Amino acid sequence: MKHAAVKHSARAVARQAKAGNRQAEAGARQATGGGPDAGAGEAAVRRAGTQTGGRRWVKQIPYCVVLAGLVAGLATVRGGGQAVKSGTLVIAGALLAGALIRLVLPDGRAGMLASRRRLADVAVLAALGVGLLVAGMFARVTS
16 A cells, blocks of 8 residues: 655645644633623734743854854955955955854754754864855966
């Protein structure tokens, strides 16, 4: 007997998300008594969402640090001449710093630096960083 592959469409995922939201709202209404104050439960759900949303940006600080290093390196490279070598080293440093940050921080605090498993993220960032470091160290710049 052949097994049919289960495929999840975008619609099915959206339906599941809606169902989860409805259950959360129903739970909030139940917690408030579900009477004429049923709207208060929905307000509590909205307030809870904004309270966690206010702290969400803190998780992105490591990503912003790496992004700032990359932007600084690209701005340095734009100078031309010897600045190309310096900019390459700045970018390499930013990528290696990103690898170190990803290695040290837990998954929940790494923000957008955590896109895959920890080892895969660290390996990719470190490989790119070391590659650019070697390229920047041995690059010959003609004036």
